[in-house]
Amino acid sequence: MLKSRRDGFALITVILATTTVSILVAAFFAATTTDLSSVRASADGATGFYSAEAGLNIRGEKIRAVFQGYARPSGTSPDPALGCVSGNLGSGHFVCDTGLQLNSRTVATYVVEDPKNNDPNDSERMITIPPGERFAGLNAIQYRYSVISEAAASWDDRPEAILEMVFRTRLVPLFQFAAFYNKDLEILPGPNMTLGGPVHVNGDLYVNAGAGATLSVSGQVTVATSEDGTTGGTLWRGRKDRDEWTGTVHVDDADDATIAPDPSIPGGRRLVPQSELDAWNGRIETGLDALTVPATEEFTRGGMYWEQADLIVALDLNGGLDDAKVIVPNRDISGGVSENTALTTLLNDATDCRAVAPRTYEIDTSHGLTGTLEDLSLTDTLAVEWSNSFRDRRENTNNAARTARRIMLEVDVRALLNCMHRQSPAIFADGPSAEDRLDDLSGGGLVWYFTVLGPNEGDASSGYGVRLRNGANLSSNVAGAPAINGLTVVSDQAIFVQGNYNLDASPWRPASFLADALNILSQSYAANYAAHINAMTVAGATTVQAAFLGGTHTTGGTEGTGGQGGGNNTYNGGLENYPIFHENWGGVVFQYRGSFVSLERPQHSTGAWSTGGYYGAPTRDWGYDTRFNDVANLPPLSPRFVYLLQERFVREFTR
DSSP states (O other): OHHHHHHHHHHHHHHHHHHHHHHHHHHHHHHHHHHHHHHHHHHHHHHHHHHHHHHHHHHHHHHHHHHHTTOOOOSOOOOTTTOSOTTOOOOGGGSOEEEEEETTEEEEEEEEEOGGGGOTTOTTSEEEOOTTSTTTTOEEEEEEEEEEEEEESSTTSOOSEEEEEEEEEEEEEGGGSSEEESSOEEEOOSSOEEEOSOEEEESOEEEOOOTTOEEEEOSOEEEEBOTTSSSBOOEEESOSSSSOOOSEEEEOOSOTTOOOOOSOOSSSOEEEOHHHHGGGTTSEEEEEOOOOOOOGGGGSTTSHHHHHOSEEEEEEOTTOGGGOEEEOBOSOOTTOOOBOHHHHHHHTOTTTTBOSSOOOOOOOOTTSSOOOOOOOOOSSOBSEEEEEEEEOTTTOTTOTTOOOEEEEEEEEHHHHHHHHHHTTTGGGTTSSSSOOSTTOOGGGSEEEEEEEESTTTTSTTOOEEEEEESBSSOSOOSTTOOOOSOEEEEESSEEEEESOBSOTTTTOOOEEEEESSEEEEOTTHHHHTTGGGTSOOBOOOEEEEOEEEEOOOOGGGSSSGGGTTOOGGGOOOOGGGSSEEOSBOTTOEEEEEEOEEEOSOOSSOOOOOOOTTTOBOOEEEEEEOGGGGSGGGSOTTOOEEEEEEEEEEESOOOO
16 A cells, blocks of 8 residues: 555656656747747848848939939928828839838838928028038038838838938039049149149049159049949059159148148159058048049930030031031931021021131141032131131141141130020020020020031041130120120030130139040130141140030050059140140240049040140149139039938837
């Protein structure tokens, strides 16, 4: 009996132990399952968060791209209290976009515009970028937006993450830089040179000066990688074409109490690390991300400037020299360039569109186009005519004697302004806006687009060009004509600016040239053109006040270090030779106030830089035009870069 009782106790003990173990095992599995669920939920939450964050960046970039395309975002925003639901999707650039798939998550994004963006009196619209920020001192136009991004496993699921980013979009005109290059920039003057204003390079920067000379830069210097990220971002003391450095380079460190040292040591060309540049108080920065610049297509036929121009004029050579004519093309070129006969008739009106003063050209038929046009004198020509008398002894590298001629579209600036005023409003009929006067404000003022249509138009060295003269005063002299607000001249060919342009007595107007390449002819060239056939002519003192955007050659034919050591045969001439000279300027002053921008190499003006007896360098009185620091004084349709500045980021919020 006693044994049976002990056996009963033992059985009960085993049962209790087994139950306890079972409970412990069950608890363990329950805890493990809970932990796994927590881990899974945490992982899902993290995936949702990063997916939503990516959605913020993608949608913000889309807003930036709208501004980069010279438009402003528009539309209606969804009600943030409801989110992206049927009937609350918004419209236009602010619409709720549910088509983004990231990390197996559906990401929905939408944009809310700050109401102040539409307030013309908003004091924060036009700003000067404050000290301590990149591009400090430049003016910018800014707008504020919020992007909301939601990520979920599917559209029907509860969002795993809801994020908000508030940011400012800043538009910074390129013409607020003394020099802005979307490629390697070399500043290598022989004599002393002072460059006032900021300098930016999407590429490599080379700085040097002649023996015993000094290059002084007074603005902030920023060096970024190329847009494709493959080259650039470095600063070199010395030359790109040769392994040497000379002279002194001084960049203002913005501290009167100190003088930052020249980043150089005796020897050859040297890469200067950022660690040595920290002494400049943020005034020299390297290794930055590239700034996005306008696409090349914006400057070509059919591009943004063609579409926005108040007047388009073309020299049509497709019928040969016998039938060469100046026309106004139709703006729509989807089926090829065609003539707008009504506007062409207005432009060629011998009364309203005659030249301001007689001029003489020699006409020659040896350029290679067919035709038997005889020599003649054009003594009372129209505001826009053509010639082929100009001997480009620098550009025509295939002609050993350098005597080949350019066919030029000839523009008398004042006469064309008179013509447009006399023919208003009809001459503006094909323009981008309803404004039909010289004081047009669309885009900031007048925009002219000039081109040449002919058998060589697509060649690397087309032999075509556009020459502008009589532009000392950017105004009509017809009684009652309104003053222009500004003038931008655009061409897909080389532009030649002859004589004084945009003097202060005009009075000064915001002005710019955007072209394949920029050439300067002095005030004396008109009297010397015949002598220029066989030799350099002597230049006369000349002043040009306009921003330049043009192509520049690349040393070594390659951006980045692969082009180093290219030598004089491929040397681009440096910033000091950005404008192409054709006369003997020795001892003669060329005064320039403006801004140098180069986005690419020339497409048609491909002759290599060389002194070679084809020009003599001027005494350069050059400076950045500080009037461009006021956004109101920028030329019409000034090219710009756009960047985003994050103001606030909210990781979680609920409706």
